[in-house]
Structures are given as structure tokens and as C-alpha cells.
Amino acid sequence: MPLAFVLDPAVDRPLRDGLLDLWTDVSNADGAVGFVPPVTRETVRPELVKQLVAMAEGRSRLLAGFDEDGRVAATAFLTFNTHRLMRHWLWLYTVMVHPRHQGKGYGRDLLAAAADAARGIEGIEAIRLTCRGGLGLERFYESSGYKEVGRVPAAIRVAPGDDRDDVVMLLPLH
Template structure:
């Protein structure tokens, strides 16, 4: 098991911080995870680098310290996983953020990278972004509710059958919240 002490984390809060090499590594990770059936934003594999790059570019364009960040987990200097945390400065909702595109490389699955990434994002949200709670939506039927539940997240609702992955495969979208941070 990878100790969270063996992991490093980096935050990207400005589009200019993304190097070509890092961008390509994030694209490679997302493509790998999606094509293995991961619930990280592309429900219909296979995807290719062109498709993933277009979506990642839109995320990168919106990076800003107070609105959107990438949190990247590094194992031995290599990207092991990443996620996007976003918040809205509009006063009624400025106290919470949303987690998107949580993913870990296939080669590090089961080694605690995902749990460490989620623990670190909790600290970032609370200590650096001043948030009080986090939200996420998870694809039902793949064990994500249990994974997040072990980390303190609570299911707060479901949209039954909201995700149609195939004509005979409707999945719930599971709404989850972590509060207090």
C-alpha cells in the first residue's frame, strides 16, 4: 500500500501553470481511466486524446485560485491521480465547492492514492479556499458510494436512472456531501 507520506500533491490554480508535459500526462491519465470504464466524465469509451484534450482545455481555461483548481497526486514524481475542485463566488453558494473528475491511474489502484487525494482536497477546500462543505455526483452501480462513504461522505440524494450508459443500462446519479470539512 502506498503511504500518503510517499505521495506528493500539487495544485494548479492558473492556466499558465500547465506545462505541455503535465497537460499530456493529465490527458493520458484521463484517457486510461475512461477507457477502463472509470466514471470520470466520459461515459462511452473508448475515448481518444483529442476528445479528452478538448474537455481538459475547458477546465484549464477556468482555473483561478478562488473558483477552480486542479489537485494532482504525485507518486515518485509521476502523476498518480487528479481531480478538479470548483466553487461559485455567488453569496448563497459561496460556502461550498464541487469535486469533479476524480481519477487515479490504473497501476496505483488499491494503494490508497484515491483516499489520499480525497483527504488532501478536503484540507485544500477548508484551509485554502475557505469552504465549509463539498459536493459531488457519483455514478451508481460501480462502488463509488461505498468508497466515498468510507471517507466520511454522506449520500444526500439520488436521481434514479439519470445516467443511460446503454439501452439496457440506466444508472443512478448519487449525490454526496462532505460536511463539515
């Protein structure tokens, strides 16, 4: 059954708890979403609060995918670029699909829904995101229409002696 995607869902306690659980579970499944396992909900909470503040201030929008039980199963944050010369594109951050739903095509569905959402925002012409090298994520994003446009070698230190490239991907919306 496909996920139901909602742009700008009402932020209530169940949504906040669902986001926190999703981010924690994805991180602990070795997902490249800003943490290295193991993490707890309390480790992730400050980053979620930052995202919620950005949403409240209108700097970011949440795209959430809900499963058939109404649980948060996938997310992406569409974050506006504040530089006056770069307001024609936005960042896509924290792209996640819950481990129990991976392998069902929901990641591609999430990226397609994010592109549709971005196309609905006046003046937005492209989406940029970064991903951690060494995990095959570039191939996944490329299969969804993104192109690699930059790479910073060894920019992400996962652990001592384990540095990964920071890969910049772009999706033109026209």
C-alpha cells in the same frame, strides 16, 4: 511510496499531457469520469481544455498527485460554486487515480488532500461531488467521510438500456 500532492501546479505541457493521459487511461479502464470506453486522447481533450480554462479564470483549482517518477497519477478539480447563496461549498470533479496505482490507498489519500485543500480556502464549509451509481463508488466515498444526500434515478445513460443513478455526496469540513 505515497503520491506527492500539489494544489495549483504550474500548467505546462508535461502537466497537460499527463492530465490527458490520466483521463484517457482512467476512462478506458471503465472509470466513471464522464466518458464510456473506448476513448482517445482527442475525445478527452475538449473536456480537459474546459477544465484548464476554468482554472485560468479562477473558477476551479487543480489538485494533482504525482508518483515517484513525477508522472500525474491522480487528480481532482475543486470548482467554486458561483451561486451567491451557495458559495460556502465547492464541487469536487473528475476524481481520478491511474489504474496502475489503484488499490494502494491513493484514492483515500487524494480525497484527504482535497479536503485539506478545501479547508484552506476561506469560507468553504463543505465539498459536494456526484458519482455514477452501480459501481460501488458510494461506499468508497462514504468510507472517506462523505454522506449520500441525494440520488436522481436513471440520470446517467451509459448506453441504451443502461441507465445509472446520479448520486450526490457531501463532506462537511467542520
